[in-house]
Amino acid sequence: MEIEVTQEKLAKALSSVSRVAAGARATLPILSNVLIRADNNKVSLTATNLEMAVVEYVPVISAKNGAMTVPARLLAEFVSNLPRGEKITIKTEGVKVKISAGKYTSTINGMAADDYPELPEIDEKAAVKYKLGTDEFKIGISEVIVAASNDTTRPAFTGVCFNTLDNDLYIAATDGYRLAEKRFIKGVSSDVRAVVPASALQEVLRSIVDDMEEVEIVFDELQARFRMGEMEITSKLIDGTFPDYRAVFNLSEDVKVILDRAELLRVAKIAAIFSREVNQSIVCEADAEKQVFAVSSILNEVGENRSEIPVEIPDSEKVKVDSRQLITALNAIEEPKIRFIMSKKDTGRGPIPPILIMNEKNDDYRHFVTQLNI
Secondary structure: EEEEEEEEHHHHHHHHHHOOOOHHHHOHHHHHHHEEEEEEOOEEEEEEOOOOOEEEEEOOOOOEEEEEEEEHHHHHHHHHHHOOOOOEEEEEEEEEEEEEOOEEEEEEEOHHHHHHOOOOOOOOOEEEEEEEEEHHHHHHHHHHOOOOOOOOOHHHHEEEEEEEOEEEEEEEEEEEOEEEEEEEOOOOOOOEEEEEHHHHHHHHHHHOOOOOOOOEEEEEOOOEEEEEOEEEEEEOOOOOOOOOOHHHHOOOOEEEEEHHHHHHHHHHHHHHOOOOOHOEEEEEEEEEEEEEEEEOOOOOOOOOOEEEEEEOOOOEEEEEHHHHHHHHHHHHHOOOEEEEEEEEEOOOOOOOOEEEEEOOOOEEEEEEOOOOOO
């Protein structure tokens, strides 16, 4: 194998694929390597950790067919430190890889490409496919992924559930205490229900660059593939049951307040400063008599705080929430105005209903936050 490529093109591709290479945690040493393959003047870089794989096609000046694996991070660091504009030549000599660029030359010990794990295939004809713009993809995933859990004992909670309802594609995530849902694509013709690991979606978000205009999402029964420009990221789906979360939408006796998102975020952050000694819990109160929405910390050894936002209040209600959950929800929303919806407490023995935060003008995004006992 021998390829000639510019420093900028190779460095960009390596920065993406080297993140997926398993590194020191690899159960197989070859998983720390990037697979470089030249075939008919087309060059691809591949890395996998057996749960996720990334393939990026690199525009090259010239290429001779062949394949070799090279330590991913070593190669990425070497190439990134070369001068911009340099032409890089990569040539294999047995299991050694010689890399030269002007006066810079390195030889890296590689491993044979035949030992690299084969990537699983997706049957394109039987797969379910969706497309949307990269901006819409980034906004939607970012709004939802914040609610995913890190608790690996509940695998389904560590992912984002792609699901269809009434010809629309939704995405949702929950950690058991909060829930975020986004209407992702309107008017789809194919149904799906699949849970994609949040870690894979984070990698997709990191890999999207300005010249990528569209994301194609491909599902089969076991995997999801995300195509953006010259890059593909494939992930195994989570083998677990995502909860039937839509039951939480049945809120009754609501108190709805329209608030400026930035102002509510500011007072929530201030109250959080005073609530560190009481498990980050703060109180949100709709006061119909004073026509203010108040956010306060709970009296403790540090002190207390109360901020009021003058706003039209239809009815009075008071709730206690985790300030971190509230701040995360407000940071995820893009719109300047939000609806803050509180359910009046049930008199029965059921659980305390959650707080619902959503855009003022539509139901495309909903974020539920657990209400704590007052």
